[in-house]
Amino acid sequence: MSSSNPNDDRNPSDAEVSALKENALKTLLSADARLRLNNVRMVKPDLAAMVENYLLGLASQGRLHSQISDDQLKQILLSTQQPKRDFKINRK
Template structure:
């Protein structure tokens, strides 16, 4: 039995070079995760709209452009707090600033040196 060479062009149409199956061309939707990711993203946006004032949302969107990793961290934190019922009403821009400051505080690293 010979195995397909990943360096050769696809000859039998069973697998792509990366080992994944090709998508069907019968008009059905491809089996990828982009639909699920879009749905999760829409749910995230909906929760954030409920818990953030328009000014706070604007600030978070600005942060997303400059520091996407910080924005993701803050979004996860806020959504976690909201799902636990710890956020009542909408957070103001000032409250979001306080959360940002607390997340960005440098963690103090204590070293114990033995003598």
């Protein structure tokens, strides 16, 4: 008889995944960059999640060799945002 263990490492809970993600981002981002990402998360949670996944992917591939500064994070945010569309209305 085998009983399932709720603390099984093969199926981490959402809270555990969030904690691991936060710890990884603390090491990847400078304090200013973390603050900026948290501010972005309040306004655009989808954009923040996309950038987090991008940074975690780079780190898992070993392509990040130093902490991401605030200026570098700004560039990443600008490159991932969709361009705004301008609409021009001609009235006659």
